[in-house]
Amino acid sequence: MHHQPESIYLDNAATSWPKPECVPSAMLNFLTNVGANPGRSGHHLSIQAGRIINATRESLCTLFGADDPLKVVFGPNATEALNLALLGLVDPGDHIITTSMEHNAVMRPLRRLEHHGVRLSVVTCDPTGLVDPTDIQKQILPNTKLIATSHASNIVGTLQPIAQIGRIAREHDLLFLVDAAASAGCVPIDMKSDKIDLLAFTGHKSLLGPTGTGGLLIGDRVDATSMRPLKRGGTGSNSASEEQPGHLPDAFESGTLNAVGLAGLCAAVDWIREKDVAKIRRHHQKLTQILIDGLATTDGVTVYGPGRSDRQTTTLSFNLNNMQPSEAGYLLDTQYKICCRVGLHCAPSAHRTIGTYPKGTVRFAPGMFTTMDHIETALRAVANLTRIKP
Amino acid sequence: MNAATYTVILFHTSNHAFRAEKVLKDQQLVCRLIPVPRHLSSDCGVCARIDGDQAQTIENILIQANVEYASIHII
Numbered sequence: 001m002h003h004q005p006e007s008i009y010l011d012n013a014a015t016s017w018p019k020p021e022c023v024p025s026a027m028l029n030f031l032t033n034v035g036a037n038p039g040r041s042g043h044h045l046s047i048q049a050g051r052i053i054n055a056t057r058e059s060l061c062t063l064f065g066a067d068d069p070l071k072v073v074f075g076p077n078a079t080e081a082l083n084l085a086l087l088g089l090v091d092p093g094d095h096i097i098t099t100s101m102e103h104n105a106v107m108r109p110l111r112r113l114e115h116h117g118v119r120l121s122v123v124t125c126d127p128t129g130l131v132d133p134t135d136i137q138k139q140i141l142p143n144t145k146l147i148a149t150s151h152a153s154n155i156v157g158t159l160q161p162i163a164q165i166g167r168i169a170r171e172h173d174l175l176f177l178v179d180a181a182a183s184a185g186c187v188p189i190d191m192k193s194d195k196i197d198l199l200a201f202t203g204h205k206s207l208l209g210p211t212g213t214g215g216l217l218i219g220d221r222v223d224a225t226s227m228r229p230l231k232r233g234g235t236g237s238n239s240a241s242e243e244q245p246g247h248l249p250d251a252f253e254s255g256t257l258n259a260v261g262l263a264g265l266c267a268a269v270d271w272i273r274e275k276d277v278a279k280i281r282r283h284h285q286k287l288t289q290i291l292i293d294g295l296a297t298t299d300g301v302t303v304y305g306p307g308r309s310d311r312q313t314t315t316l317s318f319n320l321n322n323m324q325p326s327e328a329g330y331l332l333d334t335q336y337k338i339c340c341r342v343g344l345h346c347a348p349s350a351h352r353t354i355g356t357y358p359k360g361t362v363r364f365a366p367g368m369f370t371t372m373d374h375i376e377t378a379l380r381a382v383a384n385l386t387r388i389k390p
Numbered sequence: 391m392n393a394a395t396y397t398v399i400l401f402h403t404s405n406h407a408f409r410a411e412k413v414l415k416d417q418q419l420v421c422r423l424i425p426v427p428r429h430l431s432s433d434c435g436v437c438a439r440i441d442g443d444q445a446q447t448i449e450n451i452l453i454q455a456n457v458e459y460a461s462i463h464i465i
Contacts, residue, residue: 039404042425042435047408050423050436054408068456070409236435237403247458250403 008374010340012367013154013182013315015204015211019268020368023209026267030260038259039236049259056266057249063269063277064199064217065190071218073252074262078181079105080230081200081216084252085177086110086148088227089198092117094145099131099160100124101153101350106179110148119143125353128306129158137168146175152183155345155363156305156354157288157312159187166195175222181205181214185269186284186313186368188277197221206313208272208368209265212258224248231255280368285309287366287375292316294379300386304354304361314370317345317354317361320382322390325362331388332362336381340364397445399438399452400430400460407436413455419444430463 009017030052036045038053057069066072075081086109090096098110100122114120121139125131136147147169152159162178169176177198180189184199186206191199196219203213218224225246233254238245245251272280289309295318296303304317320328329342343360344351351357364378401407407423414421423436430437440448445462452459 039408040435042423047423047436050404050408051411054405054412057409058412070405070457235403237405245402247402247406249405 005337008336008338008377010338010364010366010370010374010378012370013205013363013365014341016206016208016367018369019208019210019264020271022267022271023264027210027260027264030263034263037256040256052263052266053257053259056262056269059266059269059273060215060217063273064184065192066199066217066219070248071224072215073218073249074213074215074257076212076258077214078179078200078202081214082106082177082179083109084216084230085198085200086113087230089175089222090118090145093143095119095121095141095143096146096148097121097123097136097139097144098148099150100353101129101131101158101160102148102150102347103154103179103181103350104346105181106148106150107347107349122349127354129153129156129350129354130306130311131160131165133161133164133168136165140172140174144172144174146177148177148179150179150182151189152187152313152315153305153350154182154315155347155350155361156317157182157315158306159183159311159313162196163194169197170195182315183313185272185277186280188281191217191219203261203265203268206367207265207268209268210261213261213265216252218248224251227252229254284314284366287370287372288312288314288316290372291364291366291375291379294375295382298379298383298386301382304356314367315363315365317356317363319356319359319361320385322386322388325360328362328385331385332381336377338378338381394441395443396465397440397443397448398427398430398463398465399448400426400463401437402458402460404436406458407438410438410452410457410459413451413457414438414440414448417451419448419451427465
């Protein structure tokens with residue numbers, strides 16, 4: 001029988017796959033044995049669903065060093081969480097500071113606010129994608145309200161010094177919003193020691209949960225009562241009133257939650273806590289360094305980003321000098337069954353920062369279940385592609 | 391003989407009820423989530439029921455844990 005090579009999934013920065021076995025199991029269990037709407041009814045199945053949602057809030061708080069599970073607001077993804085924080089808190093006349101490495105999930109809401117009387121400063125990062133916290137500090141004005149930065153770049157994995165930025169924010173009495181879409185679950189985050197006021201996460205990337213889950217953790221320094229919800233509607237509470245309730249998390253969770261997705265996320269977060277994020281991080285660094293070194297020593301390959309596994313996530317970008325990223329992606333997929341993402345990765349300003357606009361890059365993002373064999377096969381495949389005549 | 395006394399806590403939202411259940415359980419207080427008794431009005435479908443008159447203990451625990459509640463009743 002002809003041997004079919006297995007697929008090598010290096011697109012974990014888009015969404016992680018596969019998931020730990022407990023994730024689909026928890027979702028199947030929810031659909032099969034629980035099924036009810038959390039927080040809408042008083043019967044035992046609804047109560048069971050509500051307990052699962054609450055357990056998810058508690059587990060995320062433990063993972064991220066937050067105190068109050070009722071200040072975990074669920075939504076479909078990090079994008080909605082970032083929109084909630086930015087559109088909910090920022091008013092005309094306010095000044096916001098962000099970096100040139102942001103994903104469009106941060107940049108587009110900010111550009112929209114800019115059209116409505118908000119002043120925006122975008123701090124340029126160095127070509128590896130790293131921001132200098134003192135450059136952020138220099139931008140602070142009397143009307144600055146908030147600093148918004150990603151924790152990790154979705155293109156080159158660059159980790160920002162969030163604890164330092166958090167300290168600057170605290171010293172100047174500013175709010176600090178962190179986009180942890182590319183780091184939650186694979187890099188340690190502690191809202192207290194990193195001085196994060198608002199933490200936006202997605203469930204389906206390195207948290208290993210299903211798509212359609214994400215949320216915002218709101219810290220004590222945020223006046224949540226003055227935060228505008230993105231949507232208003234049924235919450236299962238204050239049902240006699242036609243006004244949106246003010247208490248958290250209901251104020252920001254109108255409509256039935258993705259309970260089956262959150263059941264999966266709960267299992268995923270528990271699994272990650274059991275494995276320990278610090279240990280996961282060490283394992284990832286080992287794989288990443290081998291990948292970086294292998295690519296960097298392959299003739300005809302340009303690697304972008306920090307080039308050091310201790311300064312980035314598993315996500316990295318490169319280009320082949322003899323072909324466009326799209327062609328490389330097509331050949332990797334069809335000839336080697338390697339799944340990766342190519343082109344521009346939803347962050348035009350970040351591509352300009354690292355010098356890959358408008359060409360884009362080939363992005364490899366190993367994940368929790370990537371093996372050394374996968375990395376070696378991928379490196380051989382890239383080396384083969386460099387030998388193709390342009 | 392009187393029927394056994396119990397404490398009922400009402401919440402503005404079931405999210406608070408589920409959080410309270412966990413917080414009370416962590417303090418070894420056995421708590422059951424039940425549909426809100428008819429004679430007590432409430433905004434949400436479930437309330438917490440604990441055997442005995444535990445109002446003061448419960449109040450302390452919930453305030454300590456930052457869990458909002460609507461009212462406490464001894465029944």
